[in-house]
Amino acid sequence: MPDHFRLLHQDTGCRARTGRITTPHGEIQTPIFMPVGTSASVKAMRPENLKDAGAQIILSNTYHLYLRPGHRLVEQMGGLHKFMAWDRPILTDSGGFQVYSLTELRKISEEGVKFRSHIDGSMHLLTPELSIKIQESLGADIIMCFDECPPAEADREYVERSLAMTTRWAQRCKDAHSRSDQLLFGIVQGGRFAELRQRSLQELQEIGFDGYALGGLSVGETKPVMHEVMDACSDLLPPDHPRYIMGIGTPEDLVEAVWRGYDMFDCVMPTRNARNGMLFTSQGRLNIKRKQYEDDQGPIDPTCDCYVCRTYSRSYLRHLFRSGEILSSMLNTHHNIAWYLNLMARMREAITQDRFEAFRKEFYHQQQSETENHKEE
Amino acid sequence: MPDHFRLLHQDTGCRARTGRITTPHGEIQTPIFMPVGTSASVKAMRPENLKDAGAQIILSNTYHLYLRPGHRLVEQMGGLHKFMAWDRPILTDSGGFQVYSLTELRKISEEGVKFRSHIDGSMHLLTPELSIKIQESLGADIIMCFDECPPAEADREYVERSLAMTTRWAQRCKDAHSRSDQLLFGIVQGGRFAELRQRSLQELQEIGFDGYALGGLSVGETKPVMHEVMDACSDLLPPDHPRYIMGIGTPEDLVEAVWRGYDMFDCVMPTRNARNGMLFTSQGRLNIKRKQYEDDQGPIDPTCDCYVCRTYSRSYLRHLFRSGEILSSMLNTHHNIAWYLNLMARMREAITQDRFEAFRKEFYHQQQSETENHKEE
Ligand SMILES: [Zn+2]
Ligand SMILES: [Zn+2]
Numbered sequence: 011m012p013d014h015f016r017l018l019h020q021d022t023g024c025r026a027r028t029g030r031i032t033t034p035h036g037e038i039q040t041p042i043f044m045p046v047g048t049s050a051s052v053k054a055m056r057p058e059n060l061k062d063a064g065a066q067i068i069l070s071n072t073y074h075l076y077l078r079p080g081h082r083l084v085e086q087m088g089g090l091h092k093f094m095a096w097d098r099p100i101l102t103d104s105g106g107f108q109v110y111s112l113t114e115l116r117k118i119s120e121e122g123v124k125f126r127s128h129i130d131g132s133m134h135l136l137t138p139e140l141s142i143k144i145q146e147s148l149g150a151d152i153i154m155c156f157d158e159c160p161p162a163e164a165d166r167e168y169v170e171r172s173l174a175m176t177t178r179w180a181q182r183c184k185d186a187h188s189r190s191d192q193l194l195f196g197i198v199q200g201g202r203f204a205e206l207r208q209r210s211l212q213e214l215q216e217i218g219f220d221g222y223a224l225g226g227l228s229v230g231e232t233k234p235v236m237h238e239v240m241d242a243c244s245d246l247l248p249p250d251h252p253r254y255i256m257g258i259g260t261p262e263d264l265v266e267a268v269w270r271g272y273d274m275f276d277c278v279m280p281t282r283n284a285r286n287g288m289l290f291t292s293q294g295r296l297n298i299k300r301k302q303y304e305d306d307q308g309p310i311d312p313t314c315d316c317y318v319c320r321t322y323s324r325s326y327l328r329h330l331f332r333s334g335e336i337l338s339s340m341l342n343t344h345h346n347i348a349w350y351l352n353l354m355a356r357m358r359e360a361i362t363q364d365r366f367e368a369f370r371k372e373f374y375h376q377q378q379s380e381t382e383n384h385k386e387e
Numbered sequence: 388m389p390d391h392f393r394l395l396h397q398d399t400g401c402r403a404r405t406g407r408i409t410t411p412h413g414e415i416q417t418p419i420f421m422p423v424g425t426s427a428s429v430k431a432m433r434p435e436n437l438k439d440a441g442a443q444i445i446l447s448n449t450y451h452l453y454l455r456p457g458h459r460l461v462e463q464m465g466g467l468h469k470f471m472a473w474d475r476p477i478l479t480d481s482g483g484f485q486v487y488s489l490t491e492l493r494k495i496s497e498e499g500v501k502f503r504s505h506i507d508g509s510m511h512l513l514t515p516e517l518s519i520k521i522q523e524s525l526g527a528d529i530i531m532c533f534d535e536c537p538p539a540e541a542d543r544e545y546v547e548r549s550l551a552m553t554t555r556w557a558q559r560c561k562d563a564h565s566r567s568d569q570l571l572f573g574i575v576q577g578g579r580f581a582e583l584r585q586r587s588l589q590e591l592q593e594i595g596f597d598g599y600a601l602g603g604l605s606v607g608e609t610k611p612v613m614h615e616v617m618d619a620c621s622d623l624l625p626p627d628h629p630r631y632i633m634g635i636g637t638p639e640d641l642v643e644a645v646w647r648g649y650d651m652f653d654c655v656m657p658t659r660n661a662r663n664g665m666l667f668t669s670q671g672r673l674n675i676k677r678k679q680y681e682d683d684q685g686p687i688d689p690t691c692d693c694y695v696c697r698t699y700s701r702s703y704l705r706h707l708f709r710s711g712e713i714l715s716s717m718l719n720t721h722h723n724i725a726w727y728l729n730l731m732a733r734m735r736e737a738i739t740q741d742r743f744e745a746f747r748k749e750f751y752h753q754q755q756s757e758t759e760n761h762k763e764e
Contacts, residue, residue: 054717056718083682326470333428335430337432
């Protein structure tokens, strides 16, 4: 058993589990959600706000930091932790997903991906070796292999070829990785094809990584397909390594993934939606723009004890949003992150008490009342 | 001597003075700068950030809050302090300045000012009585008389007629004011004409207010004219009442005004400039966008001990600005407010030690080095 991960408790009624990841910047209790800090900042949050909201680890983007301000500069400034004044763990993705989703004119070859910067139009070649070099310069606690992320609609033949290359790239990443203080995770590809996912996972395990991630989910596939892929890998994943599903998701996605035995998640949903006035509550989602909150003295969520819910009324938050105040993004983001992290904490607690199955049922019961709320609109 | 203001120390070498204003939400040490929270939020700052930056009192805008969310709503939500979760003193302006500077199609009559909302185009009539009613609903600790603010280029005849009406409006404001827990300040008008300023002040003193403000400055006049107006009123103002110059200013304006015996100031400059990347330092102004800060590990201002200067490098702040991160506005604003408030604290200390004249000289010496910096650009 590797010493960076400890499986703490396996729920007796389902595959959900709790664990602990040890990194140079502290421990992470799993299952955990990682707020996204794309450009070395979780938008509208100071580091101490993130801690107040309960963040154990954040994610930052290799693609963005490579283009601006540049990984060499971040390294020169003492690394990403010091640069952004965040002293808890950081995970960086590999840039794989972003070169496919954000750029045009990309050209994929065995060597790597040629792409045009979405910032200034300059041309770049990102290879497995460069991705690792960038991530070593940034200095995150957990770094990811560079992968190809095929589109959701790609056919089996394409996905099969792509996955074979992703495996070869994973080997190159492992060979290039020289910082022993960083954990390196492999990324399972294989699209919507269960068998290909299993093959990818098998090949990655043969190379051997500190953790395993499912990539290429939440890219437009249906929920049943997403769950099928989760299921296909869940029993084959080594139980003594952390399991990460990249880029998900909704609160329901997180519950489904934890129920299937996954440990780590990231998504821009809580932060991006916050800036658009969409807030998560135990009663379902809430659009703070709505007229009905004009004179509502209550907090966003009466069951949430975050700073925002302790301090401000829906009425004030609606006013801030309508007035375009920066404080609106700040407070909405704080609540949504705190709400997501509290959901994870409640899941960890339920697992420890062997009642995750009941937790999941109760959660869906609440989602149903949410659906009814939406009907009323 | 009124019991809401205590003159603490008169500098022996000039007209600068320290004092203390007592309000239902606490005491204010003068001279003081009030950060501007136009729409019930000092942009990009949480209340605890403001406290951390040293804010004793903030200003909010009657005009904006009347239009959105409406003073009745704020009152229903428990008043402005509770609405925005700020438990220290608040001053609200009267809306006088904004109806002239922000609206079109306004029509000024003895009754008040008819104007079109800059938000939704609706028509409104703001009168001295309504301004006081709004300010009583908002519940600030210090409220202002409704005045007419003539343009900088208005001729003497116009200004003379306007000032006479402002005096009649001031009487109506005093008559309308019913909340004894709020201090009501009169606003001296009279444009660039020293004699008219003195007449206005004389007339307001006859009515009798809790404090006296100079309005209609920093509206495009030259610095010598601004200083002449300050001088014209400074010896005539009752020493036992707080003296407020509205809407100024630059650090130099503040030093000049304090030197002339004024106590209170507000301006959007530190907050607005922060959002544009312009930062105040003891060495002069600094544009964080500049390439020279790309790899600068130092703080904004080595002599500033604010949260931002203790925590972040110029390099990171430049990166945030260039990336359009919300955190850029948050951190820049925090520093600029802390810097302004620290300047006021240093001025208070210098006055207490009877060395304001020396402080002023030293300050200009630093400004000179700033000018040299600008030449280098
Ligand atoms: Zn909350
Ligand atoms: Zn500072």
